[in-house]
Amino acid sequence: DIQMTQSPSSLSASVGDRVTITCRASQGISNYLAWFQQKPGKAPKSLIFAASSLQNGVPSKFSGSGSGTHFTLTISSLQPEDFATYYCHQYNTFPYTFGQGTKLEIK
Amino acid sequence: QVHLVQSGAEVKKPGASVKVSCKASGYTFINYGITWVRQAPGQGLEWVGWISAYNGNTKYAQKVQGRVSMTTDTSTSTAYMELGSLRSDDTAVYYCARDSGMDVWGQGTTVTVSS
Numbered sequence: 001d002i003q004m005t006q007s008p009s010s011l012s013a014s015v016g017d018r019v020t021i022t023c024r025a026s027q028g029i030s031n032y033l034a035w036f037q038q039k040p041g042k043a044p045k046s047l048i049f050a051a052s053s054l055q056n057g058v059p060s061k062f063s064g065s066g067s068g069t070h071f072t073l074t075i076s077s078l079q080p081e082d083f084a085t086y087y088c089h090q091y092n093t094f095p096y097t098f099g100q101g102t103k104l105e106i107k
Numbered sequence: 108q109v110h111l112v113q114s115g116a117e118v119k120k121p122g123a124s125v126k127v128s129c130k131a132s133g134y135t136f137i138n139y140g141i142t143w144v145r146q147a148p149g150q151g152l153e154w155v156g157w158i159s160a161y162n163g164n165t166k167y168a169q170k171v172q173g174r175v176s177m178t179t180d181t182s183t184s185t186a187y188m189e190l191g192s193l194r195s196d197d198t199a200v201y202y203c204a205r206d207s208g209m210d211v212w213g214q215g216t217t218v219t220v221s222s
Contacts, residue, residue: 001169034208036152043202043212044144044152055210087152091207094166096142098152 002026002090006099012107017078021102023071023088032092035064035073038101039084047086048073080106109133111203111213118219124191127216129203136184137161139206143177143188145199146215153199157207158186193220 003026013019023033031051036044046055048064051071061076075082083106088099114128129141143155156167158177165177176189186203198220203213 036209038152043215044204044209045212046208046210049208049210089152089154089209091209094157095168096154096157096207098144098154101151 001095002029002093002097004088004090004097004099006086006088006102008102009100010103010105012105013078014107015078015080018074018076019078019104020075021073021086021088021104023066023073023099025069025071025090027093028068029090029092031067032090033064033066033071034089034091035062036087036089037082037084038087044087075104078104109205109211111205111211113201113203113213113216116217116219118221119193120222121193121195121220123193123220124189125193125218126187126189127201127203127218129186129188129213131184131186131205134205136179137181141177141179141186142204142207142209144202144204144209146202147196147199150199155188155201160186190218193218195220 005024007022033051035048038044052064063074085101085103110132112130117125137160140159142157158165160179174191178187200215202215205211
């Protein structure tokens with residue numbers, strides 16, 4: 001199975017900050033990488049697919065990059081509603097797998 | 108507008124089976140697969156499996172292989188996930204999502220396994 005490793009596992013930041021979350025795959029997955037945001041008690045929300053393509057309706061403050069084994073999610077100008085848990089997910093090879101999550105908290 | 112609406116919460120005893128439904132609307136059902144994901148209390152997301160709504164092909168996670176069955180009913184645009192021989196560690200919120208990219212999610216179904 002392809003292992004997806006996110007870093008950091010948790011992150012404290014302030015409103016207005018810019019943060020970057022990293023996701024590494026244990027083997028190459030081309031650009032079959034998605035990012036999700038999840039708030040407590042809610043279903044995950046798709047932010048980015050194909051490593052860098054923004055889902056409809058997702059603000060441009062979210063951006064993704066990478067290919068192969070190294071990927072990043074960057075969130076600029078953090079607002080209170082952005083504090084949540086973020087997951088990466090590879091859909092290149094079955095069984096598909098998720099990263100362990102990065103919890104973004106208010107400093 | 109694309110929606111996935113799941114069935115309600117379930118409480119089951121160890122060894123029993125549970126069947127969760129996921130009704131799709133707002134798109135052509137057979138053009139996309141359905142992915143199932145679960146989340147145990149306080150834990151991260153775990154991919155459970157995928158089914159093609161076009162031809163019924165399935166892929167399952169090793170952890171549930173042999174205990175899970177995913178099906179679709181194209182006449183009602185509904186996907187089903189049945190999990191048998193339930194154990195306490197199957198207690199989780201189960202989500203369905205559209206296809207491999209999971210651009211749209213259901214609201215989740217809580218399955219509790221307890222004696």
